[in-house]
Amino acid sequence: MEPASGEVIRLPGEFRRGSIVAEIELLPLDFEHLHRPAAHYVRQDRSDHTLQATALMNEACLLIIFNGEN
Numbered sequence: 001m002e003p004a005s006g007e008v009i010r011l012p013g014e015f016r017r018g019s020i021v022a023e024i025e026l027l028p029l030d031f032e033h034l035h036r037p038a039a040h041y042v043r044q045d046r047s048d049h050t051l052q053a054t055a056l057m058n059e060a061c062l063l064i065i066f067n068g069e070n
Contacts, residue, residue: 031057 014022
């Protein structure tokens with residue numbers, strides 16, 4: 001499901017101001033939006049790797065969450 005354009009504009013600003021609700025709402029939007037390019041990237045990588053697009057996205061989400069705490 002595509003997010004409404006207002007959400008894409010509003011949620012990052014609220015997230016930067018510390019809104020926990022915005023963080024909860026934003027991560028699934030980012031995940032869905034970025035999963036397709038991640039899958040493309042993984043398919044283009046060498047054939048013997050074990051990394052999957054979902055695992056790549058999970059790692060990215062964890063980095064976003066924990067880097068936000070610094």
